[in-house]
Amino acid sequence: MIKKIYLIGNPNVGKSVVFSRLTGVNVISSNYPGTTVEISKGYLRLRDEKVEVVDLPGTYSLESTSRAEEVAVSLLKEYPKEEIAVINILDSTNLERNLLVTLQLIEEGFPTIVCLNMCDDAGHRGVRIDIKKLEEILHIPVISTCAVTGVGIKLLIDRIGEAVPASRVKLTHEERWKEIGRIVEQVQHLEHRHHTIREILEDASVRPLTGLVMATAVIYASFKIVRFIGESIINKITDPVFFNLFQPLLEKLTLYWQEKGFWFHLLIGDLINGKIDFKQSLGVLTTAPYIEFGMVLPYVISFYFILSLLEDIGYLPRLAILLDNLLHRIGLHGYAIIPVLLGFGCNVPGILSTRVLESKRERFIASTIISIGVPCVPLQAMIFGLLGKFGGFYVGGVYLVLFSLVLILGLILNSTLSGYSPEFLLEIPPYRFPPLQMLGQKLFFRVKGFLIEAVPVVLIGVLIVNILLYFKLFDMITGIFAPVIHGLFGLPKEAIVALAIGFLRKDVAVGMLMPLGLTAKQLFIAATLLAISFPCIATFIVLWKELGLRDLIKSTLIMIIISLIVGAALNFVVLH
Amino acid sequence: MKKLSLVQIKANHKGKITEILGGLNLHQKLMNMGVYKGKEITKLSHIGLKGPVVVKVGRGILALGHGVAEKIIIESE
Numbered sequence: 001m002i003k004k005i006y007l008i009g010n011p012n013v014g015k016s017v018v019f020s021r022l023t024g025v026n027v028i029s030s031n032y033p034g035t036t037v038e039i040s041k042g043y044l045r046l047r048d049e050k051v052e053v054v055d056l057p058g059t060y061s062l063e064s065t066s067r068a069e070e071v072a073v074s075l076l077k078e079y080p081k082e083e084i085a086v087i088n089i090l091d092s093t094n095l096e097r098n099l100l101v102t103l104q105l106i107e108e109g110f111p112t113i114v115c116l117n118m119c120d121d122a123g124h125r126g127v128r129i130d131i132k133k134l135e136e137i138l139h140i141p142v143i144s145t146c147a148v149t150g151v152g153i154k155l156l157i158d159r160i161g162e163a164v165p166a167s168r169v170k171l172t173h174e175e176r177w178k179e180i181g182r183i184v185e186q187v188q189h190l191e192h193r194h195h196t197i198r199e200i201l202e203d204a205s206v207r208p209l210t211g212l213v214m215a216t217a218v219i220y221a222s223f224k225i226v227r228f229i230g231e232s233i234i235n236k237i238t239d240p241v242f243f244n245l246f247q248p249l250l251e252k253l254t255l256y257w258q259e260k261g262f263w264f265h266l267l268i269g270d271l272i273n274g275k276i277d278f279k280q281s282l283g284v285l286t287t288a289p290y291i292e293f294g295m296v297l298p299y300v301i302s303f304y305f306i307l308s309l310l311e312d313i314g315y316l317p318r319l320a321i322l323l324d325n326l327l328h329r330i331g332l333h334g335y336a337i338i339p340v341l342l343g344f345g346c347n348v349p350g351i352l353s354t355r356v357l358e359s360k361r362e363r364f365i366a367s368t369i370i371s372i373g374v375p376c377v378p379l380q381a382m383i384f385g386l387l388g389k390f391g392g393f394y395v396g397g398v399y400l401v402l403f404s405l406v407l408i409l410g411l412i413l414n415s416t417l418s419g420y421s422p423e424f425l426l427e428i429p430p431y432r433f434p435p436l437q438m439l440g441q442k443l444f445f446r447v448k449g450f451l452i453e454a455v456p457v458v459l460i461g462v463l464i465v466n467i468l469l470y471f472k473l474f475d476m477i478t479g480i481f482a483p484v485i486h487g488l489f490g491l492p493k494e495a496i497v498a499l500a501i502g503f504l505r506k507d508v509a510v511g512m513l514m515p516l517g518l519t520a521k522q523l524f525i526a527a528t529l530l531a532i533s534f535p536c537i538a539t540f541i542v543l544w545k546e547l548g549l550r551d552l553i554k555s556t557l558i559m560i561i562i563s564l565i566v567g568a569a570l571n572f573v574v575l576h
Numbered sequence: 577m578k579k580l581s582l583v584q585i586k587a588n589h590k591g592k593i594t595e596i597l598g599g600l601n602l603h604q605k606l607m608n609m610g611v612y613k614g615k616e617i618t619k620l621s622h623i624g625l626k627g628p629v630v631v632k633v634g635r636g637i638l639a640l641g642h643g644v645a646e647k648i649i650i651e652s653e
Contacts, residue, residue, distance in 0.1 A: 423641030
């Protein structure tokens with residue numbers, strides 16, 4: 001009687017896709033190792049019975065050498081072996097390395113069934129595997145699947161019940177690899193294929209010169225495409241909706257509004273020249289939705305589209321190799337580029353994914369750097385929207401300041417923190433072209449996640465600000481902080497409202513700057529400060545959870561000091 | 577036949593691993609990824625002076641940090 005089904009296998013073998021095929025639950029799966037640090041669970045109907053399916057983190061072996069592997073192995077031992085079935089998922093294109101886990105599972109007596117995934121890719125690469133022969137050697141069922149298209153999944157479900165323990169003597173490491181060599185020789189047949197364009201590109205991306213050229217091209221193209229898609233959505237969809245549909249509707253509403261008191265101020269905000277101005281009115285129904293849906297959402301969609309595409313193709317590990325040298329100097333290694341890139345979307349998933357880094361020291365450096373020097377998409381979209389009209393010089397300037405900060409801070413942290421950063425050891429997956437449907441699903445979940453997290457906070461944030469403004473409660477705080485804001489940073493004292501609201505959300509904060517009529521220099525300073533000072537509250541909570549209170553305080557102190565220094569330096573020295 | 581580390585051999589050269597220096601943890605990690613004494617390994621490239629080394633083991637491609645690559649000794653023809 002099977003009570004639980006576990007999916008186990010190497011990272012990057014399409015485990016999460018098999019999982020979503022089995023359970024119908026959609027999980028984010030990526031073409032780079034280590035995404036599934038969190039465990040996904042779902043249910044599968046097995047002969048009229050609902051059985052729980054658990055997707056374990058990718059592991060190269062049952063002898064755990066990393067946190068993700070430890071989790072996988074301990075979960076596997078949670079239930080008695082008679083009550084579980086283990087689906088061992090293998091990448092058909094790399095049978096040899098994948099068989100290690102298979103042999104270990106059989107040796108340990110787990111009722112196992114082998115799922116040889118990515119059969120179509122193996123075919124393209126001239127790898128043929130004799131399934132019958134492999135079944136005979138292993139004495140357990142072997143099913144060939146291609147989870148992305150769904151081939152073989154039904155057969156896999158039908159045969160889960162056949163997962164039984166097979167007997168095998170326990171081997172030493174060396175013996176096991178020898179045995180694997182023998183098995184592969186018997187069941188794998190390699191056909192000679194000419195190098196495809198894909199293989200030539202795979203190879204070029206891991207060589208220094210061609211790799212660098214490719215990385216530059218990829219980053220440049222990504223940036224251009226993100227802007228192009230974002231702007232297209234704004235010009236073709238969101239702006240027409242806001243200006244041609246929503247504005248007339250709201251203006252009709254205001255006509256019937258006799259008394260323009262508290263509620264009017266709260267919902268609509270100030271009228272600019274007798275009309276609603278989405279950028280300046282600051283109402284819960286005007287500026288709040290415009291910031292989120294009209295300025296930020298289009299870029300969130302385009303950013304996650306490109307990031308998901310690069311992930312699924314398998315380009316990111318290649319970028320990690322190229323950047324390893326640079327990142328080593330700031331106490332990280334190449335793989336840290338993945339949390340950083342995720343941080344550019346939103347700092348929260350960025351910091352969460354620092355879990356893929358091994359040491360506490362690396363996680364501290366990466367988290368601090370992300371919350372100070374990596375602006376999220378909402379903040380970037382607003383910076384572009386606001387500073388863009390003064391020219392690329394200012395926008396580029398913000399990035400330059402942030403980039404220099406990351407380098408300087410990284411160098412300092414690396415030389416002052418005790419401990420050392422471990423070396424990296426990373427599998428480079430082959431390029432794979434994600435099916436559009438899977439890509440669409442992933443994009444949908446990421447955008448949905450953003451909306452769920454952002455929209456309530458934005459609405460509540462604007463509401464709170466409006467109440468405080470209406471009752472003139474900000475005047476007190478502005479009085480206290482005026483010397484710093486005005487004297488040190490050269491900003492009007494009203495900007496304190498924006499900087500304070502930055503703790504809630506960065507995009508709203510920049511939105512608060514819009515009606516102030518700041519000069520280019522003031523906007524530049526304010527935008528930079530918003531990026532480097534406190535992270536927003538969501539990021540703050542995640543930092544707390546991931547780093548613990550002591551390191552959070554340390555990280556926060558660094559942020560405050562840097563904000564003061566950078567703000568003053570920009571005001572008095574650089575832009576004077 | 578000469579014994580050199582993965583850092584020292586040239587790109588596109590192939591050889592057998594004769595020794596892996598370093599601690600138990602590293603040994604085991606490499607072992608689990610199919611890198612062990614006696615295994616044939618091909619160096620594909622070396623990124624920068626102190627950068628990682630990219631190798632082909634079996635049908636898979638691995639990137640090894642510079643420090644790890646220094647510890648893997650190869651006997652090449």
